[in-house]
Amino acid sequence: MEYEVVIGLETHAELSTLTKLFCGCSTKFGVEPNTQVCPVCLGMPGVLPVMNKKAFEYSLKSALALHCEINKFTNFDRKSYYYPDLPKNYQISQNYYNLGVNGYMTIEVNGSTKKIRIHNVHLEEEAGKLIHPEEIGTNYSLVDFNRAGVPLLEIVSYPDMRGVDEVDSYMQTLRKILLYMDVSDCKMQEGSLRFEASISLREKGSDKLGNRVEIKNLNSMKAVIKAIEYEVGRQSKLLDRGETVARETRLWDAVTERSERMRSKEEAQDYRYFPEPDLLPVLIDEKWLHEIKGTIPELPLDRKLRFVEVFKLSDYDSGILTEEKVFADFFEECVKILNRPKAISNWIINDLLREVKDRKLDIHNLPIKPKQLASLIEIIEKGTISSTIAKEVFSEMIQSGKNPHAIIEEKKLAQISDESLIESIIEKVIATNPEAIEDYKKGKKNALSFLMGQVMKETKGKANPKIVNELLKGKVGV
Numbered sequence: 361m362e363y364e365v366v367i368g369l370e371t372h373a374e375l376s377t378l379t380k381l382f383c384g385c386s387t388k389f390g391v392e393p394n395t396q397v398c399p400v401c402l403g404m405p406g407v408l409p410v411m412n413k414k415a416f417e418y419s420l421k422s423a424l425a426l427h428c429e430i431n432k433f434t435n436f437d438r439k440s441y442y443y444p445d446l447p448k449n450y451q452i453s454q455n456y457y458n459l460g461v462n463g464y465m466t467i468e469v470n471g472s473t474k475k476i477r478i479h480n481v482h483l484e485e486e487a488g489k490l491i492h493p494e495e496i497g498t499n500y501s502l503v504d505f506n507r508a509g510v511p512l513l514e515i516v517s518y519p520d521m522r523g524v525d526e527v528d529s530y531m532q533t534l535r536k537i538l539l540y541m542d543v544s545d546c547k548m549q550e551g552s553l554r555f556e557a558s559i560s561l562r563e564k565g566s567d568k569l570g571n572r573v574e575i576k577n578l579n580s581m582k583a584v585i586k587a588i589e590y591e592v593g594r595q596s597k598l599l600d601r602g603e604t605v606a607r608e609t610r611l612w613d614a615v616t617e618r619s620e621r622m623r624s625k626e627e628a629q630d631y632r633y634f635p636e637p638d639l640l641p642v643l644i645d646e647k648w649l650h651e652i653k654g655t656i657p658e659l660p661l662d663r664k665l666r667f668v669e670v671f672k673l674s675d676y677d678s679g680i681l682t683e684e685k686v687f688a689d690f691f692e693e694c695v696k697i698l699n700r701p702k703a704i705s706n707w708i709i710n711d712l713l714r715e716v717k718d719r720k721l722d723i724h725n726l727p728i729k730p731k732q733l734a735s736l737i738e739i740i741e742k743g744t745i746s747s748t749i750a751k752e753v754f755s756e757m758i759q760s761g762k763n764p765h766a767i768i769e770e771k772k773l774a775q776i777s778d779e780s781l782i783e784s785i786i787e788k789v790i791a792t793n794p795e796a797i798e799d800y801k802k803g804k805k806n807a808l809s810f811l812m813g814q815v816m817k818e819t820k821g822k823a824n825p826k827i828v829n830e831l832l833k834g835k836v837g838v
Contacts, residue, residue: 362564363599365592366572367527367557368479368519369584371534372512373544374486374552375418380509381485382409382452387511389550393491393504401509403448408638411436415511416483416642418543420652422513423460423481425537425659430649431457435641436483440632445488445503453484453514455633457641465517465537466661467529473661476530477518486510489551507551513544519558519569524585531555531581536660540685548580555584559591561599570595571607575619578612587612591619663688671701680709686723687713693730703737711751715758727761736764748821749773773822782815782823783831789814790835800836808836 380387383400400407423430439451463478488508492501515534521527535553538544546553555578560570573595575587595605610619658666660682667678667688682688687708694704712733716723736757740750745768756767768774789811790797800807815828 361600363561363592363596364564364566365522365588366519366560366562366569367521367523367588368572369517369521369527369530370556370558371515371517371531372554372556373422373515373538373546375415375511375513376542376544377412377415377418377511379412381412381415381483381511382509385509389547389552391506393502393506396506397508401447402505403446409452411639411642412511417652418511418541419459419481419483419513420644420649421541421656422515422538422543423463424649424653425541425656426460426463426465426478426481426515428460428463428478428481430460430644432644433457433641434459434644436636436639437633438636439484443487444501445490445505446485446508447488447505451485451487452636452639453633454482455631456635458482465530465533467526467533468661469525469529474520474526476520476526479516479518481513481515484512484514486512519560519572524588527557527588528581528585531584533660536683540657540659541655551579554578555581557584557588557591559588559595561592561595561605570599571605573605573607573619574609575612576609576622577614579614583612583614586617587619590617594619657685660685667691671695671705673701673705677705677709680713681705684723686726690726690730690733694734697731698734698738700737700741703741704733707733707737707754711754715755719758721758727759728757732757732763739764739768743824743826744768744774746821746823746825748816779827779831782819782827785815785818785823786811786828786831786835789818797836808832811836 374387377387379385380401383398385398385401386396388396400409420430434454434457436452437455439453439455441451442449443451458480460481461479463481464475465478466473466475486507486509488503488505490501490503517530521530535546538546538553544552548554557575557578558572559575560572562568562570573591575591578584578587591610598605606621606624608624609622611622612619664675664678664682667673667681668675671678673681680687681691690712691701691704691708694708695701698704712726712728715721716726721727736750736754739745740747745753753764753767753773756762756771757764760767793811793814796807796810800811811832812825812828815832816823816825
């Protein structure tokens with residue numbers, strides 16, 4: 361039997377606020393365990409939470425960017441569920457009046473676009489972190505409450521994805537949107553961005569959904585894809601044997617690359633949600649909504665399409681440039697200074713990105729400015745230096761932060777365009793390489809390239825290639 365895979369994702373993104381959702385404790389990552397806690401986030405008796413306005417605004421901004429309908433009246437609810445690393449023994453979340461509902465996000469898959477519907481966007485508090493010692497014979501776990509209470513944005517999609525290509529595009533697109541808006545750092549290695557996949561299979565052509573299985577413990581996008589592929593295979597085998605797929609939650613084991621049963625899947629009523637008595641509802645007026653809308657930047661896909669249309673760049677180049685907001689911004693600043701979009705795009709994609717990767721540079725603190733790259737391209741176009749020398753100058757710019765003019769002057773890298781000087785060098789090269797001339801006369805065209813290379817070697821790459829080529833052809837009788 362042929363099956364259709366049906367996939368939905370829950371995304372958890374820790375918000376980039378300086379303090380926690382309901383108290384003033386720091387959200388800084390990587391400090392000593394249990395040093396960023398207070399009576400509020402430790403759930404001590406008698407304490408009262410106070411909502412972090414910035415976290416709420418980040419959540420509202422995200423819901424708007426995902427085209428959600430905004431609930432003008434929203435409040436928090438208690439989710440009665442035991443988390444060993446959340447000391448209150450309940451979680452403050454949203455259930456009855458989610459911040460945003462019925463949104464969508466457009467993804468690109470294999471050259472076409474598709475809308476993935478967003479069921480809801482809501483704000484909740486993060487749990488702490490359990491640490492399980494790996495020493496043989498240990499039978500205990502440690503708990504770090506530093507993360508407990510960090511603001512957590514949850515984005516729940518509808519089951520609109522039909523394969524791992526769509527899932528991968530959804531994850532990448534959502535990550536870029538959150539980064540563009542600067543609401544989350546999305547560092548999966550630090551747990552600030554996590555995905556949970558719900559997978560079910562149904563007979564191809566059927567409208568009836570199969571029993572869904574939720575997969576947790578997915579710490580990378582690669583793990584999400586592997587878990588889905590494994591789960592599709594596992595469920596297919598069960599259905600082929602006439603068995604029923606249990607509706608359950610499973611954990612992904614990255615070592616064995618298998619999913620293991622965790623528990624039967626809960627229904628919403630199992631959490632016994634009720635309105636959080638210690639927090640007032642939030643009323644969102646039009647003025648506040650308008651202010652938040654004004655902070656949303658042009659989002660990645662829109663920016664990519666504009667780069668193709670306005671700057672006449674290829675779909676590929678536009679995709680690379682808009683992958684990170686910092687590079688898209690850098691590109692546009694360069695174009696404002698020098699209207700050479702294709703040349704600027706080539707330098708960013710082929711040279712700047714390579715230097716960033718090789719030198720492990722912080723992309724948010726680049727050692728060169730748009731004005732410097734624009735100046736370098738202008739110098740090349742004027743014929744002051746060759747494209748080969750320009751690579752050397754660019755590398756030095758990254759290393760020292762100096763302007764290209766200063767580097768060219770210091771290292772005496774200006775291009776030689778004196779025809780009489782170049783002609784004398786050509787004559788010297790011809791005199792010392794008679795065999796190359798003979799080869800050329802016998803029809804070996806690469807002999808001319810060899811002679812050209814020798815001239816450039818004699819001038820340490822400084823000779824104007826166009827002048828060298830013309831004079832050389834004249835000397836060998838082309």
